Amino acid sequence: MSETPWLTIVGLGEDGPDGLSPASHQALKDAEIVMGAERHLSLLPDLGAETVEWPVPFADGVDILLSYRGRKVVMLASGDPFWFGAGSVMAKHLDPGEWQALPVPSTMSLAAAALGWPLERVLTTGLHAAPYAQLKPHLFPNARILATLRDGEAVADLAAWLCDEGFGPSTLHILEALGGPRQRIRQATADGNLPSDIQHPVSIGIEVAGGGAVIPLSSGRPDHLFDNDGQITKRPVRALTLSALAPCPGEHLWDIGGGSGSIGIEWLWAHPTTRATAVEINADRADRIRENAARLGVDRLNVVTGAAPDALEGLEHPDAVFIGGGISQEMLEIVWASIPQGTRLVANAVTLEAEVLLANWQAEKGGDLLRIELAQSHPLGRKRGWKSSYPIVQWSVAK
Structure with missing residues (x-):
């Protein structure tokens, strides 16, 4: 276990460095290497550190980051790295004393604040790399769901899936670039006309409606x-x-x-x-x-x-x-x-x-x-x- 962390996981919002804490600014200033997705790196000003773009798929970058063990490294992540984020993936590969995390508000917190939804009563999930069918047990009239999505095209895919399940009248709140200057929030129904210019990063708020089959809560389902x-x-x-x-x-x-x-x-x-x-x-x-x-x-x-x-x-x-x-x-x-x-x-x-x-x-x-x-x-x-x-x-x- 290291006496001081060599890795700092910095949560980054769409407003870039403006929303960072003094501790995050100091970590970026002291870093020898800053590693993150192209979008994250583009939000930062020129740094004295070497910058390394995180590859796709995400798993390919884990060994690259671990190869810098012992140097001062900053890993950039979206929002709160431990709320459907990359932090939990990296923590599995590290001892507790090797890393620290400096989060900013998560996408879920920003979405709930924008929509006025009580976060403790909302299902929150990540659908950027998971099948939409994970929502199946949670689909019932008046349910509220917040989910991250892969990209703008995924909104139409999700809408089509909801229609197939009988929940076409559901209201979709399309949330783009929350917390930054490009923030945009638009509404549509799953069976209605969806915007064609949805920009990444995107998340979705779903107010479930329709006559689709609801899975009962008790054992012995139909x-x-x-x-x-x-x-x-x-x-x-x-x-x-x-x-x-x-x-x-x-x-x-x-x-x-x-x-x-x-x-x-x-x-x-x-x-x-x-x-x-x-x-x-x-x-x-x-x-x-x-x-x-x-x-x-x-x-x-x-x-x-x-x-x-x-x-x-x-x-x-x-x-x-x-x-x-x-x-x-x-x-x-x-x-x-x-x-x-x-x-x-x-x-x-x-x-x-x-x-x-x-x-x-x-x-x-x-x-x-x-x-x-x-x-x-x-x-x-x-x-x-x-x-x-x-x-x-x-x-x-x-x-």
Whole structure:
């Protein structure tokens, strides 16, 4: 760990050096090397330091900057480097004493101030390098969203996506070069006429409106959200299964026999820090899981194509495991031996053979057995009657 930081990450607004603190001015004055994007470098006056333009893609510049370790270096970033900015990327490569950050107001703060939106009640996200589908779980009437975008063309792309999702009437606040002399704010609807001269840097404020499908907050979302070939844990059983799995922030799920991916996707909806791995032997279903996850805003779902238990080798240890199909004595033995103490295991059985297997394991390992019997009303002649589904036996246990 260095006694004094060799790297200073200076947040820069569109007003250039005018908005910088005395500490930032001093860092620029003392720097041997100033590294930043072409746009950032152009905002500064002539410097005594050597200037290095940050390459595209961003990742290519990390090793270049690290090669200057030990010299006085300033890295230029937009606004607050730790609010959807580059600072968090660099901090992963450095010890705490090697760097310091000197932020200015973030794009989100400037946008909220310009629109009069209470920032604590607004979803803030970065879409400059992420799929628009990440917004899917957050689309509901009257929601407010602030997001960074890649460039002016991305505004039209985002508008088209909102229209496809059924939220064309949403108001878009197009925010250009906030905080600088080129600042401009214009409004349009996603399904209306958009400006053709949108300048970078650009962010967007969305006031959601329209009749698109809204994803409910409770577990057991509608089956129609998940494209499937019939291999899906149906909504009521899924709700009971997620309740037994009990996702908590930061936890990792193994979903063995992923089917449509509905269990893993709902696990990931529970909290932005949750993680999940779906294991599916059928390649077509594995592809469908990936497509469902991407379309529903959780492309962080890791999908492994292969047969359990072999496909479990090398996976990060789970905090919870769901076995939804293909239960066997061998699978239970290997899964049980693979998981750490305290891991929660939930298994659903439909066949008599699988039910007996779970009953035997529950007798030996403990936990709870739940028999799920459901019936739905169906036409019966001119009247109605009950049609029962196959009963399901669910074993839930903590190792």
